[in-house]
Amino acid sequence: MPFSLRTLLLVLSVALSFCPSPARAGVGRLNVPAGTQEIIDKIYAFDLDEAAEAARKMQAEQPEHPLGYLLEGEALWWRIWCTSADYKWGMVDARHRQKLPADQHYFDLATKAYARAHAQIERGDSAEMQLYAGMADALAARLYGLRGENRATARVGVRARQSFLRAHELDPALADADLGLGLYNYYVDTLSSIAKMLRFFMGIPGGSKQDGLRQLENAIAHGELTPTLARVYLSLNLHRYDQHYAQAIRALDPAAEKYPSNPLLQLMLGDLHAKLGHREQAVRHYRNATALPVADAACRARIEALAAAATATLNALDVSRKN
Numbered sequence: 345m346p347f348s349l350r351t352l353l354l355v356l357s358v359a360l361s362f363c364p365s366p367a368r369a370g371v372g373r374l375n376v377p378a379g380t381q382e383i384i385d386k387i388y389a390f391d392l393d394e395a396a397e398a399a400r401k402m403q404a405e406q407p408e409h410p411l412g413y414l415l416e417g418e419a420l421w422w423r424i425w426c427t428s429a430d431y432k433w434g435m436v437d438a439r440h441r442q443k444l445p446a447d448q449h450y451f452d453l454a455t456k457a458y459a460r461a462h463a464q465i466e467r468g469d470s471a472e473m474q475l476y477a478g479m480a481d482a483l484a485a486r487l488y489g490l491r492g493e494n495r496a497t498a499r500v501g502v503r504a505r506q507s508f509l510r511a512h513e514l515d516p517a518l519a520d521a522d523l524g525l526g527l528y529n530y531y532v533d534t535l536s537s538i539a540k541m542l543r544f545f546m547g548i549p550g551g552s553k554q555d556g557l558r559q560l561e562n563a564i565a566h567g568e569l570t571p572t573l574a575r576v577y578l579s580l581n582l583h584r585y586d587q588h589y590a591q592a593i594r595a596l597d598p599a600a601e602k603y604p605s606n607p608l609l610q611l612m613l614g615d616l617h618a619k620l621g622h623r624e625q626a627v628r629h630y631r632n633a634t635a636l637p638v639a640d641a642a643c644r645a646r647i648e649a650l651a652a653a654a655t656a657t658l659n660a661l662d663v664s665r666k667n
Contacts, residue, residue, distance in 0.1 A: 375472060377406050383415045387422060388572055388603040393639055395419040408464075410476040413457040417483045420450050426608060426643040428490060431653040434619060435583060436611045441490045454484040471515035478507030478524060519566035523574050526559025530581055575599045579612065589619045607633040607647045611654070618658055630655050 379402060386395035396419040402412035428441040458480035461473045481504035488497040508524045515521075529552050563574040579596035582588040593616045600609040614629035630651040638644035 375409075377402055377409055377411055380411060380415070383419075385603075387415070387419050388599070388606060390422070390603070390606040390608070390636070390638065392419045392423050408460055410457040410460040410473070410480060413453045413460070414476065414479050414483065417450055417453040417457070420453070421483065421486060422608070423640055423643055424450070424487065424490070426638075426640070427646050429608075429646060429650060431650050431657075434654075434657065435615050436608075436650050436654065437580070437584070438490060440492065441487075443491050447487060447491070450487055451484055454480045457483070469510075469514065471511040471518050471521075474507045474511035474514065475518065475521055478504040478511065478521075480504075481507065482524060519562050520568070520570045522559035523563040523567065523570045523577075526556045526563060526574075527577055527581070528556070529553065529559065530556030572599045572602065576609070576612075579616075583612075583616060583619075587619075589616045592616050593620075604632075605636055607636045607638060610636070611647070611650055614651070614654060618654065623658060623662075626658060627655060 379398060383395050383398045383402070386392075386398065396416050399412050399416035399419060402409075402415065406412060424441065425438045428438040429436050430439060432439070458477055461477040461480060464470070464473045465477065481500040485497050485501040485504060488500065504524065505528055508521045508528075511518055511521045512525065560574050560578050563570045564578070565571075567574065575595050576599055579592040579599075582592035582595065593613065596609065596612060596616070600606070600613055603609060610629045610633035614626045614633065617623075617629060618626035634648050634651045636647075638647060
């Protein structure tokens with residue numbers, strides 16, 4: 345598929361995705377608030393309202409800790425991704441979103457998380473707070489990129505990378521920082537020559553795909569809270585850029601098995617099986633997606649429309665082959 349400047353910035357912003365973890369740090373573990381894992385599980389299970397409510401409770405109990413704001417932002421992101429997704433090139437993906445007044449709350453959460461992380465960094469630098477600062481900028485970058493706000497995406501996306509690098513410098517054993525860095529390296533080295541030229545003129549640092557794959561594998565193998573998200577984005581990348589569909593399925597299957605109530609994972613698996621010609625498996629995953637309960641009406645309607653579009657494409661291919 346062709347790369348535009350907006351596409352370049354969007355993939356760079358998505359590369360710096362949410363990755364909180366009590367990692368096996370060389371200087372100590374992260375001070376993750378109680379209930380973090382439960383909230384993350386709710387997000388991946390697509391229980392987004394309860395996840396956001398629990399995150400707000402964490403904010404009330406620990407107002408100076410960045411993670412409560414980041415968790416609520418992540419819950420909002422999955423809903424944004426759902427309602428923004430379309431079906432093109434045989435793949436469900438979020439590619440563009442118009443600017444909406446409701447987006448301001450999402451940006452406010454990112455701003456609050458960043459401010460709280462840096463308030464603590466000023467009192468004493470730490471890998472933990474650098475990680476949270478990077479996550480805060482990553483939250484903002486993803487939505488800026490989806491809305492086509494190129495300068496803002498580049499500004500906060502590059503700053504997020506710097507925070508993740510600093511976190512890794514302070515604690516090389518922080519496997520969760522490898523998720524953001526790994527995706528960044530993978531994306532940047534996969535871009536077309538035109539996109540790489542744009543990256544050069546915008547001052548966006550380069551990357552190595554092999555380093556990115558190694559870092560993603562490290563996040564999957566050693567991250568304590570990042571393996572699921574690392575699997576999701578690795579699968580998306582293998583689908584989007586490398587057309588390694590069987591490998592993408594192997595990466596995503598454990599996440600879908602752990603969180604069978606997430607309809608977006610079902611759609612992703614359906615697309616991959618369709619690319620491999622596994623019609624029955626693809627249809628089953630599309631049906632699974634539409635059968636799952638989704639509280640948000642707009643998201644539910646979008647899932648139904650995406651599954652219908654994907655199934656119609658399969659049917660059209662069947663007719664074409666018969667003719």
